[in-house]
Amino acid sequence: MASIFSRIVSGEIPSHKIAENEEFLAFLDAFPIAKGHTLVIPKKEVDYIFDLDDDTYTRLFLFAKSIVPALEKTVPCLRIGVSVIGLEVPHAHIHLLPLNSMADADFSKKIKISQEELADLATAIRGNM
Template sequence: MASIFSKIVKGEIPCHKVAENDDFLAFLDAFPIANGHTLVIPKKEIDYLFDLDEELYSKLFLFAKSIVPALEKAVPCLRIGVSVIGLEVPHAHIHLLPLNSMADADFGKKIKVSQEELAATAEKIRNNF
């Protein structure tokens, strides 16, 4: 069964895309814990991050790293945090989190943002590449 992320990759479910190449996709989390909360995924559907082969694993993190400068320019913060949890969606993914304090990394606290706000944030990030 295809994960929600595979459906996003196929264009069956819309997303606020930040960056993309042949192997990876980065888009804003629809239920963010911080403004600019970005998900980075391999397009290939693999459930567990540590099941990625070494090359895909390395390239995924390098792709995520390439997004950070644009994200930092678009969403002022002290640091971009990285989190890998892997329980909420059965598709390997990395969370990029703009942080100003440790409290900003609380996955139990979602912030409310409209689709318009998500679209504007995604555009700001894309414009900073």
């Protein structure tokens, strides 16, 4: 069965896309822990990030890095944090997290944000790319 992220890649499930190329996709987390919480995934379904071949792994992180300046311009923060946990969805992914304190990286606390706010945020981030 395809992961939820593979279903997003195929268009079966809608998402608020930030950036995309033939290999990777970045989109806003539907259940963010911070405003601007972005997920970066390979389109090819691989469960564990360390199972990616070295070239794909490197390109995935470079793709994620390319999004950071636009995210920083759009969401005021001290830093963009990076987290790779890999337990919640069996599809390799990177979390980009706008952070102002260590408490902002608490995955047990979700923020409330409407679909309209997510759409507007995605548009703003894309506009700063």
